[in-house]
Amino acid sequence: MSLKITTRQVDGITIVDCSGRITLGEGSVTVRDNVRELLSKGHKKILLNLGDVGYIDSSGIGELVSAFTTVRNQGGELKLLNLTKKVHDLLQITKLYTVFDVKEDEATAIKSFS
Amino acid sequence: MGSRFCRFHRHFAMTEQRVSYTLDSTLETVDSAEQAATRIATDNGFDEDEVMQIAMAVREAAVNAVLHGNAYDPGKKVTLDFERTGRDLVITIRDQGTGLDPSKIPDPLAPENLLKTSGRGIFLIRSFMDEVQIHPSQTGTEIKLVKHVHGPTEGGKEASQ
Numbered sequence: 001m002s003l004k005i006t007t008r009q010v011d012g013i014t015i016v017d018c019s020g021r022i023t024l025g026e027g028s029v030t031v032r033d034n035v036r037e038l039l040s041k042g043h044k045k046i047l048l049n050l051g052d053v054g055y056i057d058s059s060g061i062g063e064l065v066s067a068f069t070t071v072r073n074q075g076g077e078l079k080l081l082n083l084t085k086k087v088h089d090l091l092q093i094t095k096l097y098t099v100f101d102v103k104e105d106e107a108t109a110i111k112s113f114s
Numbered sequence: 115m116g117s118r119f120c121r122f123h124r125h126f127a128m129t130e131q132r133v134s135y136t137l138d139s140t141l142e143t144v145d146s147a148e149q150a151a152t153r154i155a156t157d158n159g160f161d162e163d164e165v166m167q168i169a170m171a172v173r174e175a176a177v178n179a180v181l182h183g184n185a186y187d188p189g190k191k192v193t194l195d196f197e198r199t200g201r202d203l204v205i206t207i208r209d210q211g212t213g214l215d216p217s218k219i220p221d222p223l224a225p226e227n228l229l230k231t232s233g234r235g236i237f238l239i240r241s242f243m244d245e246v247q248i249h250p251s252q253t254g255t256e257i258k259l260v261k262h263v264h265g266p267t268e269g270g271k272e273a274s275q
Binding site: 023024025055057058059061062063065066068069086090093094095096099 | 141144166170173174177181222223228229230231232234235237238241
């Protein structure tokens with residue numbers, strides 16, 4: 001049920017591998033704390049890999065928006081990678097798919113950071 | 115008709131046309147409501163995508179009831195009813211809050227609201243269900259969610275109105 005997060009560095013980009021559910025309570029808080037910690041350490045180029053996130057609720061969507069704007073406001077970039085169909089569909093119907101920079105493969109995503 | 119309240123029971127038999135739960139105003143209730151919706155939608159023959167939609171709609175309605183309606187007040191309860199009529203699964207969620215005015219919820223798709231971090235719950239519920247009715251009152255909000263059953267119906271023991 002809960003969300004597991006691991007981070008790795010590739011060419012100056014922090015890839016955050018998420019696995020589980022991003023929902024009200026634990027999952028949303030985990031994302032928030034992780035992004036805050038990365039920013040506090042000066043890591044401002046963040047690629048959220050959601051390949052193993054099969055479920056997200058409105059709170060989780062809000063948390064992704066919050067992470068996106070928080071990183072941007074600090075002069076960084078946050079992009080999304082490997083959306084599952086369910087998460088993809090949710091971002092489509094909430095019109096957020098075009099707000100986020102969504103990538104489908106890691107190598108391309110890493111090169112796309114400025 | 116045939117309504118009964120119980121704490122929480124795990125099995126929903128097809129012969130039962132109506133099941134009710136009375137739940138505390140806690141985050142655990144949100145997960146329990148979602149799990150009950152998943153089980154009952156599955157038992158009623160909805161496909162995987164529909165089950166996910168119903169479960170998410172119930173989850174979002176439960177979030178509203180627990181957080182915004184009852185505001186985690188331990189003295190207030192959330193009630194959750196599942197009723198199978200001939201061609202519909204009807205789910206009713208009630209809280210004991212001060213009443214949600216749906217007309218005051220901003221459109222989450224408006225450009226100025228796209229980057230807001232909340233306010234998408236009711237929108238998602240409306241997106242996933244066939245009918246949604248919100249009845250606010252001073253003693254709480256009732257939200258009724260309807261999903262049409264597309265497959266063979268189990269109307270033989272349908273509860274009369």
